[in-house]
Amino acid sequence: MNQSETTHTHVLTSVDVVVFTLVEGVLSVVLAQRARAPFAGVWALPGGYIHADEDADAQASAARVLRTKAGIENAYLEQLATFTGPARDPRGWSVAIAYCGLIPQERLPAPRAGLKIVPVNAPGQLPFDHGLILQAALARVRSKSQYSSLPVHFFAETFTLPQLQQVYEGILGEPLNKVSFRRKMDELGMLEPVPGEMLAGGAHRPAQLHRVRPAFRQQLALSVRGL
Amino acid sequence: MNQSETTHTHVLTSVDVVVFTLVEGVLSVVLAQRARAPFAGVWALPGGYIHADEDADAQASAARVLRTKAGIENAYLEQLATFTGPARDPRGWSVAIAYCGLIPQERLPAPRAGLKIVPVNAPGQLPFDHGLILQAALARVRSKSQYSSLPVHFFAETFTLPQLQQVYEGILGEPLNKVSFRRKMDELGMLEPVPGEMLAGGAHRPAQLHRVRPAFRQQLALSVRGL
Numbered sequence: 001m002n003q004s005e006t007t008h009t010h011v012l013t014s015v016d017v018v019v020f021t022l023v024e025g026v027l028s029v030v031l032a033q034r035a036r037a038p039f040a041g042v043w044a045l046p047g048g049y050i051h052a053d054e055d056a057d058a059q060a061s062a063a064r065v066l067r068t069k070a071g072i073e074n075a076y077l078e079q080l081a082t083f084t085g086p087a088r089d090p091r092g093w094s095v096a097i098a099y100c101g102l103i104p105q106e107r108l109p110a111p112r113a114g115l116k117i118v119p120v121n122a123p124g125q126l127p128f129d130h131g132l133i134l135q136a137a138l139a140r141v142r143s144k145s146q147y148s149s150l151p152v153h154f155f156a157e158t159f160t161l162p163q164l165q166q167v168y169e170g171i172l173g174e175p176l177n178k179v180s181f182r183r184k185m186d187e188l189g190m191l192e193p194v195p196g197e198m199l200a201g202g203a204h205r206p207a208q209l210h211r212v213r214p215a216f217r218q219q220l221a222l223s224v225r226g227l
Numbered sequence: 228m229n230q231s232e233t234t235h236t237h238v239l240t241s242v243d244v245v246v247f248t249l250v251e252g253v254l255s256v257v258l259a260q261r262a263r264a265p266f267a268g269v270w271a272l273p274g275g276y277i278h279a280d281e282d283a284d285a286q287a288s289a290a291r292v293l294r295t296k297a298g299i300e301n302a303y304l305e306q307l308a309t310f311t312g313p314a315r316d317p318r319g320w321s322v323a324i325a326y327c328g329l330i331p332q333e334r335l336p337a338p339r340a341g342l343k344i345v346p347v348n349a350p351g352q353l354p355f356d357h358g359l360i361l362q363a364a365l366a367r368v369r370s371k372s373q374y375s376s377l378p379v380h381f382f383a384e385t386f387t388l389p390q391l392q393q394v395y396e397g398i399l400g401e402p403l404n405k406v407s408f409r410r411k412m413d414e415l416g417m418l419e420p421v422p423g424e425m426l427a428g429g430a431h432r433p434a435q436l437h438r439v440r441p442a443f444r445q446q447l448a449l450s451v452r453g454l
Contacts, residue, residue: 009279011240013322050311052236052320058311082309082324084277084285093279095240095322097309 012094015062016047016083016130018137019075019101021108022154025170026119027141029134031126032069033114038090039127043116045134046070047096062099071109075101076153080137088129096128100137102153145171149190152212160199160207161185190216239321242289243274243310243357245364246302246328248335249381252397253346254368256361258353259296260341265317266354270343272361273297274323289326298336302328303380307364315356323355327364329380372398376417379439387426387434388412417443 019030031043048065055061059077066072080098088094108117118124120138123131144150151167152159159167165181185191191210198206246257258270275292282288286304293299307325315321335344345351347365350358371377378394379386386394392408412418418437425433 009277011238011277011279013238013240049236050238050320050322052238052313055320056312058309058322079308081306082285084324085283086279093277093282095277095285095324097311097322 010092012089012092013050014047014089014094014096015050015058015065015099016045016096016128016133017062017066017077017099017101018045018080018134019066019070019072019103020120020137020141020154021103021105021117022167022170023105023117023119025166027138027171028117028119029123029137030070030072030108031116031118031123033116034127035114042127043124044127045130046072050097058097059099062097062101066101070115071112072101072103072107074107075103077101080133080140083129083133096133098133098137100140102141102150104154104156106156142171142173149188149212149216152190152216155212158194158197158209158211160209162207164210189213237319239316239319240277241274241316241321241323242277242285242292242326243272243323243355243360244289244293244304244326244328245272245307245361246293246297246299246330247347247364247368247381248330248332248344249394249397250332250344250346252393254365254398255344255346256350257297257299257335258343258345258350260343261354262341269354270351271354272357273299277324285324286326289324289328293328297342298339299328299330299334301334302330304328307360307367310356310360323360325360325363327367329368329377331381331383333383369398369400376415376439376443379417379443382439385421385424385436385438387436389434391437416440 021028021030030046032046034040034042034044046065046069048069050058050061055064059079062077066075077099080100083096083098084094086093088096120134123134126134141150145168151164151171154167161182165176165178168181169176190213192213194209194211197209199209200206248255248257257273259273261267261269261271273292273296275296277285277288282291286306289304293302304326307327310323310325311321313320315323347361350361353361368377372395378398381394388409392403392405395408396403417440419440421436421438424436426436427433
């Protein structure tokens with residue numbers, strides 16, 4: 001046992017990233033086509049090894065993987081959970097630190113070979129335990145949307161309250177009461193009106209545009225009670 | 228880049244475990260004295276390398292580390308978060324998958340050299356980023372105690388509702404209203420009375436003993452609203 005206590009057995013360490021976006025109100029996930037074995041040519045969550053020589057931490061690894069393998073920059077990222085064991089990767093005992101990301105559709109790169117955006121309900125057959133990781137990320141995003149400002153990261157700039165409510169409804173998969181939705185947003189205290197900016201609304205009267213207060217652009221506003 | 232994409236750079240992979248128990252109502256944490264460098268002789272969270280040749284996953288590594296380094300078996304365990312980077316361990320770029328554990332005091336091993344239980348408010352100076360890991364575990368336990376059955380894992384067998392309320396109060400650090408506490412426990416649906424078992428209560432009338440329903444011994448009951 002002294003031997004095994006001081007010897008570090010070989011473990012593969014990687015990150016996998018579940019990036020969500022909204023495509024016409026439908027919660028969707030980014031997949032990248034694998035360039036190499038195992039599963040060469042198969043669509044998978046963007047992932048890759050930790051590079052100890054260049055990454056400041058695993059979140060930096062996740063950001064690098066997104067940039068180099070999917071052309072995605074500036075997604076909101078948070079750690080989801082770590083998936084481990086001898087069987088999840090045919091190359092050996094592996095640790096995959098999974099991250100969950102959100103990005104507005106307009107910040108995604110132009111369509112390119114090897115990258116696709118699919119509805120979360122129809123991701124196709126994913127390799128490794130990526131199906132499990134996707135389900136865990138979905139559960140996280142739905143649960144956090146009940147209690148936090150997470151969904152604002154689907155917007156690049158400004159939005160109206162009806163647009164924001166629609167996004168919450170798209171994620172939660174159910175209609176929300178307008179009055180209690182607005183009370184909840186007030187309670188979270190993360191939004192501010194953009195002075196003088198209104199969105200002309202066709203048949204409706206113009207709606208005030210809002211944006212996220214600077215303090216909440218990198219961290220979430222949390223609420224004690226759900227929607 | 229092709230080179231670095233296919234080469235796996237060396238990363239140390241370990242688990243660290245924050246085991247909580249209640250000592251006379253005070254939330255406390257298990258520390259083990261490190262046998263080897265770095266930080267030989269220093270009190271730290273029990274931790275150790277993943278053993279790819281014997282561990283089924285990282286939670287099995289955490290259970291093995293607790294058993295071999297602290298003599299602790301059968302703690303309730305859940306994954307907390309993963310701590311990473313080049314600076315947290317002097318031996319190199321490292322990944323520490325942190326677990327949070329709960330155990331009733333009576334299931335802890337007999338006092339022994341190299342093991343101590345200290346109040347969470349006075350853990351002393353901890354090596355690595357163990358202070359940070361402890362704070363993250365505390366935040367998790369306090370938050371989950373608001374919304375779930377987590378605190379029942381501080382009891383070995385049976386308990387009265389006043390005893391359980393006291394435990395919740397000890398973790399949350401504030402008194403709770405008896406009526407709403409009992410409503411919440413009903414809502415969680417995780418408890419059952421033990422037929423015919425009462426606890427004689429000195430000046431008080433005897434109180435019904437409860438236990439956790441079998442379905443909730445390995446998984447948590449969750450509530451949508453906090454206490």
